[in-house]
Amino acid sequence: MSLSSSEWFSRNGIECSRVNATGSRFPRHLHDEYVICANLSGREEIWLDGKVSDVFAGQVTIYNPSAIQSSLFSNDPVSFISIHLPQVILSEMFGTTAAPALREGVFHDARLFQAITEFNQAARTGDELLLEQQLLWLCGELLDDKESAEQGEVQIIEQVKQFLGEHLHEKPQLDALAQRAGLSKYHLVRRFTQLTGLPPLQYHMQLRLQQARELLRRRVHPQEAALQLGFYDQSHFINAFRKVMGTTPRHYAQQIASAQYKLPIA
Template sequence: MNRPEKTRMCRVHTGLGPVNLMHARYVTQTFAPHFHEGYCLGVIERGALGFRYMGENLVAPAGAVNLAVPGEVHTGHAAHEAGWTYRMFYLDAGLLASAASQIAAKTVPLPFIRDGVLFDPGLARMIHRLHRRMQAPQAPLLEKETELLAVLTRVIRKYGRPHPPARETGREPVAVGTARDYIHAHHARDISVDELAAASGLSPYHFIRTFSRQVGLTPHAYLIQARVQRATHLLASGEPPAQAAVEAGFYDQSHLSRHFKRIVGTTPGRYRNSVQDHRSR
């Protein structure tokens, strides 16, 4: 008999910056196509996670490291009859940019890691230990920060590569970037295709095709993602789910909850309580 699904999230504040953690067990959970503002880095404890990433269908079994770079759309679902259990870090892009520049002793671009699954037992053990230490309130801050830097150093030195150059397709990359900025600036409104097309300088038909091809999400799916991201920030600051829903652009709390669970993996209320409970310790 499968054990019930369970998630635990928290945010740990360190001198290197805030670190978001999740320890979860999923069986029926299916993550909709989505992306993160920062890096995702974790280890599979039991079962197996299946996901689509960079045009490939991947499986991360127990003991494997799984990751995603900022802005790269991916999914998530069980690839084992018992589901999967994993420990995840959600790291600000600035944290890895700073670490990479310190390692290189000069300013360097954000590290790019092509593989979504790494079979590196040593790194997996380091991530597992760090995650457990981060969740322990009694663990010294210096120990947490030292182990965090050790993990980042190993990831960047062993797997980090220069980001591949973007394909040149005329004005389309600029147009899509403009549309993304417009969506983030006006996510709380009911944005129309005509608005986005006008902002990007493309026809509505050309805009939808170009945006979906380059981003990996339709404009509407991207809008939902932007609203969920805004809601996570509001919930982390202590706002009630109902208020966060409206401010983020959702019709009501149930509308937020439906999309939040498919992208974040838990409910808005549980997410808020997890972050607030850890802060109060």
């Protein structure tokens, strides 16, 4: 039996934790903030509002402030990420004096699961711009509003996409993008993600990497390609490229130049 937090840290008043547990439990307890969890492995049995539910890998759990809850962990290793979201953040986000009540319990929600894990990852990097965007994305998914974007908003998002494509060498600022779109930052991130599958900053990164491939095909040196696209940190460029292509920019360029179109992983 074991239960431990492998990490627990705070960013801008939002606490993030990762818990690993085997054959153990959390007794009934409560939190004064929202607790949003993404289960990564194993099986957890939760008690919430008098009901017992199983939580498996790939599922999310949502607890409102002051909700009485408990957890029982299976003998197989269980691991999950938790985001502890203060009430004031959602009340300010939604423009209400009282904190809104979220849907509560266990859910299959791939987009929310991704939003939780990527917010946790952004919080570890300390990148304030990325962290702000991921928080807006997370809060948008928590609304559980399946309303589709109006046609006018589709056109606005297309204009934002065009702007991002024309400014590949600059890191976009959410304030400027929202002002250009005539939307709030929250609304921009939410609608952009709904319509493209990626938040604006990640979408912009994919455009930059796409252009990097084109430059490398034209025999531009990897370092020069990185500089043209605003990657002043070479390791950042290499890691981002490898994550998408499975190989480094230099190795990709070498293989293209030698006309070997099967790209073995370096």
